[in-house]
Amino acid sequence: MRVVVATHNAHKVAELQRILEQQLPGIQLEAYDGPAPVEDGGTFAANALIKARAAAAHTGLPAIADDSGVSVEALGGEPGVDSAHYSGRRDDRANLRLVLTNLADEKHRVAAFTCAAALVDPGDDPVFEHVELGVWPGTIARAEAGVGGFGYDPIFVPEGHEVTSAELTADEKNAISHRARAFTALAAVLRNRYR
Template sequence: MTPEALKVVVATHNSHKVAELQRILELQVPGIHLLAYGGPAPVEDGDSFEANALIKARAAATETGMPAIADDSGISVDALGGAPGIDSAHFSGERDDAANLRLVLERLGDESNRSAAFSCAAAFVDPLDTDAEGRAFEHVALGVWPGRIALEPAGVGGFGYDPIFVPEGLDVTSAELSADEKNAISHRGRAFAALAAVLRERSRRGDS
């Protein structure tokens, strides 16, 4: 295998996420090519971002027989007791970005404490690399992006809660940043930057 042949499936049905991860990783893992995994979604019954990311990566690796990556991310709002947290994607009861962020704003109301943080757990599972007991190689990295919740949505970039999240040190929402600006500092960018070192090692081993 050469670095140009490093193919990894991404355990998501979200095309925006695949494109975002490709932009993030190709700068740090030359030649990586991410493939969307369109198979059945596993039940995400973990109690943390890390656990759910591993559930998805394991399922994709098992179904395809290929190395797989997955992430699980969400936003935790201090004044809401850490909610939505791992329930971020379905906070309103459905997978609807607009409805989810509206509910966060409604729950906060005129609350003065609007501190929040995005978290992302990035998991990698390689079924082609097993230990003596047949267990696939696994690694998980966590990235956290602190900030606050805006009073109202702003910006048209990104997705999910981006229009109401103001990153620490900035006065614009995540949705008002360019893709490159966001990827350089976001929770997902931080998690996958950490995971990139593991992926580079796999690439070097395959080229040896």
């Protein structure tokens, strides 16, 4: 089964390959090399669909995409859908440092990662579209720790853990993350459609 992943992020493609091949042995994920669409949706689901639609239209293949980010209660849900550009630019280090700065004197540090995983299949008439959501609750650490993962992983402590997600192994993270939860649910949809 060939499926295009609507991202230019090699880390994300590798992570999704590890997650999905457990559910769908033989799946071949291909990185999308077409133009990036404008992600102007107001929700994670809307942005995931924008990306999957663009990749499916460009390649003619079934496309999967995700949009994800961290929402912090004490920051009114920020960074949320603006997680990738929270500091005003696409810079993981600047983004997570801004979250730490904004929470400097805050004791209430509850947060959650959310992932919307979308599938768009242009081979159907009408085009098939489906979205699954995965939520990973936790808290924001007071300082960065760990070298694994990317984005906000060095400051996100998953519920039930005392280390950041950047300190988990790839296998540990892929078993419990927001992305794993959303794409495990989406894998069931893929399996039913393409077996």
